[in-house]
Amino acid sequence: MSMHLDDTDRRLLSLLQANAREPAATLARKLKLARTTVVARLARLERDGVVAGYGVRLGQRLDSTAVRAYCSLSILPKTTASVLKELAQMPEIEEVSAVSGQFDYLVFLRCETHEQLNALLDRIGLIDGVNHTQTSIVLSRKIDRRSAVGL
Numbered sequence: 001m002s003m004h005l006d007d008t009d010r011r012l013l014s015l016l017q018a019n020a021r022e023p024a025a026t027l028a029r030k031l032k033l034a035r036t037t038v039v040a041r042l043a044r045l046e047r048d049g050v051v052a053g054y055g056v057r058l059g060q061r062l063d064s065t066a067v068r069a070y071c072s073l074s075i076l077p078k079t080t081a082s083v084l085k086e087l088a089q090m091p092e093i094e095e096v097s098a099v100s101g102q103f104d105y106l107v108f109l110r111c112e113t114h115e116q117l118n119a120l121l122d123r124i125g126l127i128d129g130v131n132h133t134q135t136s137i138v139l140s141r142k143i144d145r146r147s148a149v150g151l
Contacts, residue, residue: 005050008033012041013050020054067111068138071124072103079129080104086127092120103134 005013008031015027024042028035045051075083087093087107095108107124111117117137125133 009041009045009050012038013045016051016054067114067117069109069111069117069135070138071107071109071121071133071135072099073105073107073124073130074102074132075104076129076131083127083129087124090120090123092116103132 011031012027015022015030024038025035028038031038042051073083084096087096092109092111093107094110097106098104099106109117109120111120121133121135124130
């Protein structure tokens, strides 16, 4: 299904990404629209799958103290389902993406300490079906467009 988003949809999504708890009346004032129009647009965006849900973004204070890393995983054939099931049980894992190239998956990890990261990497390496890992610790974030709408 082809999805057309106009400038108002994009501005609405940007406002929601900045603060998903913003009341519809406040969004309407910022967009210079009627509250009922904003509510109808939100319902359409949700129904069409453009908005899949609302969540929590960690604040700078907590995020800046975290030890973050990307771990590339090479998985043995026919073990994908069981490996993904094991990874899903680890709360420090925020995202798992299938990727092309030398590795099968790219895993984003967030831990409180380097020791916790080390223990997590040991646990991941011991999962039956994980063939090879390569980890890069994030030193600093230079560009972050996660809150911007790139549609």
